[in-house]
Amino acid sequence: METTFDVRVWTTQVRKNKQGKVTSYRVRWQVGGEPFGKSFSTSTLADGFRARLVTAARNGEPFCLNTGLPVSQTKNKTNNVTWYQAACEYADMKWPDSAPKYRRSIAQSLTAITVPMLDGRNLPDPKLLRKALTTAFNPRSRNGELQPDIRQALTVAAKASRNVSELTNPDTLRAVLRALDLKLDGNRASANTVRLRRITLRNAIDFFIEKKYLDSNPLQGIKVKKRKVALRQVDPKSVCNPMQGRMLISAVGMSGKQGPPLEAFFGSIYYAALRPEEAGNLKESNLDLPPPEQDPVTGEVTYGWGDINLDSARPEISGEWTDSGEAGEAGPLKHRERGVGRPVPCPPPLTELFYRHLTRFGTAPDGRLFRGARDGGLVSSSVYGRVWAAAREQVFTAEVAAGPLAKRPYDLRAAAVSTQLNSGVSPMRVAEWAGHSLSVLLRVYARCLDGGDQADRAKLRQNFTSG
Template identity: 60%
Template structure:
């Protein structure tokens, strides 16, 4: 059978014909009006400004990470990459030495090529819980270049000098087999860091509740800092339209600063 002879990739596994058949059956039923059908609206989820930390809060959280027992110190630069370079967690876990162009100190550059999302054993060719894939919203051979601020340059140098890298060059590795750092591991470290920094009341709220919120804080900082949206979109791996939709509420937070700039300009007339 042709299907049995084909390489067993996620797209050719025996589940695909079944899914196609099921989809066709449902579509036919909808056409026959035997089911009520409501088309899902395509929308972009906006970032909640309440989840976005300011610079001081971010710095306190990053400083708390190395204090979280044994798993904390090896993940300090991981969280730093999320905040200072706006990497997605799936990009940070796959960050390799070859992706870095770093001076001894100062601004460097990160060249992202691949990500390593957690997708489950059934959806990878290797039967592992993760595998290298193209960057989000990117073709297979299209990467992304991100600036590396001096703070992150220092963190990455310290990490490499202290912990080295996995055999394939990845900076961050699991404790058991040097594989991908599980989201459960860095999530647990992050929860402990939040509890160490925030009061019980603040920790119960949405402020930096997820590691991903560090990326949101980074992009928001770039935008409110006056970096043009086209450049921010390029750094973050978004289109300008999606960028402005996702961060619309965060941009509203710069209303007072914007008014002050207009007032200063009017005084010059």
């Protein structure tokens, strides 16, 4: 532990909000030329803490350069726990109640936070280091058999880790926050990635305060430029119209051997606005379809409206993040507790696709409609991605296919929601069907309400030219 006698304690700073009301009292001091600060809710607490610092300095007690505290307040304290150790504890705490994708997101965020919390000397290769840290923040992988290079990298990282308490140093915390804005190549990370990393940092700090590794939240005492994070809006250029949607679905049914078994899969994304992980876990028991009706004169078969009762989803994720160790493990619907379902209407064209699929391809042993050709498992995104690319090439010209129109299978869901909104369906109803909150739905699809925009322009044109 490095110490110094170079200590200066400044006056307590009173912080107020825009209305002039006191919000906190911040004690500020300097150790070895480095500034430190700690905020309190009352002046009594702040004055007491400041008095202890002043007394220690007057008595000639050395102060720790890392924590900024007198040695007597630093020895044998839980705030000597390293960041690496504490981050592993946080990941272990979050694991049982987190979905597989969220577990992976936490591990990736903790990895991004941990790198700037390491002593930068003699660290492993950056890619190997990040791979090793992501492994460490998965309790199952960390406690299993590790590859020699991963084990060695984690040994180095554990030794190089700074203490959690160093987050109270403004320079250290600013370095961490700057690192969260960047990718491995030094370019800026996406706004959503930065948002998830900062949420993880805030939640981890709350956990460390609960564990007594930190006395208070150091984020409250540091001013950084806030990066505006907005929900990603759907690009209207990526949204196909109903005619294009029908042509694309039909093209899937004619795309080699892999296309026909997936025609209803893409149909459920387009006609019912299902997420791919919801469509991939559809079972025959989820369908409530009316029987086809045949005209006794013409022999024409018609299909009616049915219902899809969603109860689970199968996000595509490797088995190392699931409870069962099975890739693509079935779990709850997005933003819902396990066992909470969501009813979705099944339009007649989709009803027809489901009947055709069940007649021609049947189901997997567990009742799932769509399954991998080799092992009967989850249909991977690489497989249905290739089918979708082939369908776009059949329907679109080379120029259009090179653009964003229906580029991803997920764009079919955006097309479905946009069509529902532009058809005059209540936004509340559309949100319920799509599994969104109303506010998120309107913000995400605000730019896709082209029908309403054209109607409003027509009204204005009439008013401007009449009379």
